[in-house]
Amino acid sequence: MNQLTGFFWFVLMLVPLIFLQRLLHREIQAVFLILTRDVRFTMVAFQIIFLPGVFLHELSHFLTAKLLRVPTGRFSVIPRALPDGRLQLGYVETARSDVVRDSLIGAAPLIVGTLVVAYVSIYQLDMRVLWDVLRNGQFNLFWMGIGALPRVRDFYLWFYLVFTVSSTMMPSESDRHAWLELVISVGVLFAIALLVGAGPWMLDNIAPRLSLFLSSVAVIFGLSSAVHVVLILPIALIHKLLARLTGVDVA
Numbered sequence: 001m002n003q004l005t006g007f008f009w010f011v012l013m014l015v016p017l018i019f020l021q022r023l024l025h026r027e028i029q030a031v032f033l034i035l036t037r038d039v040r041f042t043m044v045a046f047q048i049i050f051l052p053g054v055f056l057h058e059l060s061h062f063l064t065a066k067l068l069r070v071p072t073g074r075f076s077v078i079p080r081a082l083p084d085g086r087l088q089l090g091y092v093e094t095a096r097s098d099v100v101r102d103s104l105i106g107a108a109p110l111i112v113g114t115l116v117v118a119y120v121s122i123y124q125l126d127m128r129v130l131w132d133v134l135r136n137g138q139f140n141l142f143w144m145g146i147g148a149l150p151r152v153r154d155f156y157l158w159f160y161l162v163f164t165v166s167s168t169m170m171p172s173e174s175d176r177h178a179w180l181e182l183v184i185s186v187g188v189l190f191a192i193a194l195l196v197g198a199g200p201w202m203l204d205n206i207a208p209r210l211s212l213f214l215s216s217v218a219v220i221f222g223l224s225s226a227v228h229v230v231l232i233l234p235i236a237l238i239h240k241l242l243a244r245l246t247g248v249d250v251a
Contacts, residue, residue, distance in 0.1 A: 006211030006218070013221035020228035021167050027235045029087075030250040034242045047079040047089060052161060053168030054089045056116065060108040061092040061175070070105060071095040089168070099185065102178035106171050113169025117162050117220050124158045125149065131219065163231065166224035 028049065032042040047054065054077050065072045073093030080088050094105055121127040130145045149155060193202060243249040 004207075004211070006214030009218035010214040010221070013218040013225065017166070017221050017225045017228070018170060020225055020232065021170060024167065024228050024232050024235065027232060027239050030239050031235060031242060033250045034239070034246055034248050037248075043079045043087060046087070047077070050089060050164050050168050051077065053113070053164035053166075056112060056165055057109040057168050058090045058092045060112040061094065061105055064105045064108040065092070065094045068097070068101045068104060070097045070101055099178045099181045103182045106175035106178060109169045109175070110171055113165045114217060114220050116165050117169075117224060118216075120158050120162050121220070121223055125152055125155070127223065159227070162224070163227050166227060 025046075029042055029046055032045050033039070036042060058075060058077055062072055062075055071094070073095075075092050077090040079090070096102065097105075130142060133141045133145060152158075193199065
């Protein structure tokens with residue numbers, strides 16, 4: 001069961017992050033809509049707030065496609081409303097290729113975004129110390145460290161970068177179009193490996209490394225979720241106060 005620990009934490013941290021992303025986006029849009037009653041202005045304001053993350057998201061698609069020699073078309077970070085009512089913050093046109101390359105291009109924002117958040121957390125905010133203190137159960141020291149974070153040089157700039165990148169790094173539905181086929185293919189290969197007797201070897205050699213990797217990614221997802229929680233609380237409060245004062249709310 002230890003080999004599944006990393007996967008467990010990965011899923012446990014990923015699901016709340018997806019939910020918190022969507023909730024925060026809705027709250028921010030609601031605040032702008034109540035204040036301005038202007039959908040176009042709300043779209044522009046929303047795009048400006050998330051521009052660094054959106055640019056990195058689309059750039060990662062573009063560069064990964066170029067690296068894998070997949071033809072690309074137009075590149076845009078201009079928001080547009082989709083027919084189903086959703087807001088598309090940007091896009092990159094890429095040709096369809098094989099399932100592996102399409103999956104990698106689709107996953108590029110998540111990979112690059114996770115690396116950026118990890119870099120900021122480790123090398124700019126020195127979160128490794130806080131993580132070690134938390135794991136050791138030294139909660140007083142942990143909260144002291146949290147309180148000292150705003151005094152880190154350029155803290156608010158790094159916090160904003162973590163927020164925008166982590167809030168826009170999840171692949172969209174179109175980004176995931178090849179994932180099901182890839183998962184099925186990997187599942188078939190895994191089943192064949194089990195049938196030929198490679199299960200114990202994979203359990204001893206591959207599973208521990210994969211579990212460690214997924215655990216590390218789960219820590220980054222957990223940090224991203226914490227950033228979203230910190231921002232959701234005041235923004236949701238502003239939303240409620242504006243709705244009460246103006247008598248107008250957004251579902």
